[in-house]
Amino acid sequence: MTTPIAQINLDALHHNFSVVKAYAPDSKVLVVLKANGYGHGIVRIAKTLLEADAFGVSRVDEALMLRQAGVTHPIVAMTGFSDLEELKACAQFDVQVVIHSDYQIDYLEQNNLVKPITVWFKIETGLGRLGFPIDKIQLAYQRLMACSQIKKPMITLSHLASADNVSNPKTAQQLARFQKITASFEGPQSLARSAAIISNPDTHLDWVRPGLMLYGASPFPNEVGSDRGLQAVMTMKSQLISINHIPKGETVGYGETWKCEEDMPVGVVGFGYADGYPRNMTQGTPVLINGVRCPLIGRVSMDMITVDLRTCPHAKIGDVAILWGPELPIEIIAKGANTTPYNLWVNISSRVKFVEKP
Ligand SMILES: *Cc1c(COP(=O)(O)O)cnc(C)c1O
Numbered sequence: 001m002t003t004p005i006a007q008i009n010l011d012a013l014h015h016n017f018s019v020v021k022a023y024a025p026d027s028k029v030l031v032v033l034k035a036n037g038y039g040h041g042i043v044r045i046a047k048t049l050l051e052a053d054a055f056g057v058s059r060v061d062e063a064l065m066l067r068q069a070g071v072t073h074p075i076v077a078m079t080g081f082s083d084l085e086e087l088k089a090c091a092q093f094d095v096q097v098v099i100h101s102d103y104q105i106d107y108l109e110q111n112n113l114v115k116p117i118t119v120w121f122k123i124e125t126g127l128g129r130l131g132f133p134i135d136k137i138q139l140a141y142q143r144l145m146a147c148s149q150i151k152k153p154m155i156t157l158s159h160l161a162s163a164d165n166v167s168n169p170k171t172a173q174q175l176a177r178f179q180k181i182t183a184s185f186e187g188p189q190s191l192a193r194s195a196a197i198i199s200n201p202d203t204h205l206d207w208v209r210p211g212l213m214l215y216g217a218s219p220f221p222n223e224v225g226s227d228r229g230l231q232a233v234m235t236m237k238s239q240l241i242s243i244n245h246i247p248k249g250e251t252v253g254y255g256e257t258w259k260c261e262e263d264m265p266v267g268v269v270g271f272g273y274a275d276g277y278p279r280n281m282t283q284g285t286p287v288l289i290n291g292v293r294c295p296l297i298g299r300v301s302m303d304m305i306t307v308d309l310r311t312c313p314h315a316k317i318g319d320v321a322i323l324w325g326p327e328l329p330i331e332i333i334a335k336g337a338n339t340t341p342y343n344l345w346v347n348i349s350s351r352v353k354f355v356e357k358p
Helices: 010-023 034-038 042-048 060-068 084-092 102-110 134-146 170-182 194-199 330-336 341-346
Strands: 005-008 028-032 054-057 075-077 095-099 119-122 155-157 234-246 264-269 286-289 292-297 305-308 320-324 353-356
Touching: 010 028, 010 042, 010 194, 034 042, 034 341, 042 060, 054 060, 060 075, 060 084, 060 095, 084 095, 084 102, 095 102, 102 134, 119 134, 134 170, 264 286, 264 320, 286 305, 320 330, 330 341
Parallel strands: 005 353, 028 054, 054 075, 075 095, 095 119, 119 155
Antiparallel strands: 005 234, 234 264, 234 320, 264 305, 286 292, 286 320, 292 305
16 A cells, blocks of 8 residues: 555554653643644544643644544643633633733633633743743732632643753743742743753643654654654654666656666655655665665656665565654654654645554
C-alpha cells in the first residue's frame, strides 16, 4: 500500500505523561491538545490520557468537538470565546474559558447563562500576546470576582516567552511579575509549558500545561526527546516506490538541484510536501530505510522525495521508509527545514492514514 501512515504509540503517550508527573509531582496537569492534538488526533489523545486532570484546546469549536465525541473531562478553551454564541455554548457544554480581554467580561456581565462558567484569568507578564496588561489586571479581576456567572475561585494563568532558552532571564522575570501581581488573588495558578516543566520547578505552581513533551519531543534546541526520557509517539512512514540507477552527470528532481557525481542508486519514497514533508527541506536530511539513514537528495515534490541509496544498496521496492519516529527524531527533521516539531506535526495532511500501534 502506497498511502503514507502515521503510526501512533499510545504506550509512549502514557509514558510521557508519567515523565510530566515525575517533573511536576505536586501539580495538576492540563494536557494540551490544540490543533488536533498537535497533529496526533485530538479525540484519540483525549480518550487515551484519562490520567489528565483537564484538556486544553485553543478554540471553542475544538472543545465542542471533544464533547460531541463523548469526552467528559474538564476542557479549557485557551483563547476563550469571542462572541455570545460561543459563550453560551461553553456554559451549556461545561467548557471552561480563558478570559484575556475586557470585551469578554462585557459579554459575561450583560448576558444570562444557563449555569455559571469556570474561568481561567489570563494576565500578560511578557509574552506580548494574550492576557490583561499590567495596568488593567486589578480592575478586570474585580469585575470578574463580582460576576455571579463565574464559578469561584478562578484560576490565574500566564504564558512564558522564552522557557526553551534556559539561560534567558526572561522566565524568572515573568515568574516574579506573575507572583507579585497574583499575591492577593484567590485560587490556583498556572504558568509552565513543556520547557518550564522540565527546566524550572519554580514555575510549576498548581497547574502545568504540557503539549510538546507529551508527544515525545524536547523543547530545547540541540536535544531530542530521549535526552529527557521522552518517547516519540508518532512514527511517520511510507515506502520505496521506485529505485533508479542514475548515471554519472545526470540530475535528480525538479530544478536539477542534485547532480550525480558517480553512477548511483536513487530511491523514490512516496511522501511529499502534499503529505506534510516541508518543501524547503535541506538536501542531506536523513530518511530511514531498513535502519539506514539515507540522505535526501534533489527537491521535495508534491507526492515524492528522492534519496541517495549508496549507503543502502540492498534496498528494494516496497521497503519501509521512515520520515520521523523513535529511531529518527523529529527534532532532526524539523531542523532540516528550519522549523519545529510543532510545525511538522500540524502540517501533516489529511491524506496520511493514522493507525494505532498494536
Ligand atoms: C500551546 C500551549 C501550551 C503548551 O506548550 P508546549 O510548549 O507545547 O508544552 C501551554 N499553554 C498554552 C496557553 C498554550 O497555548
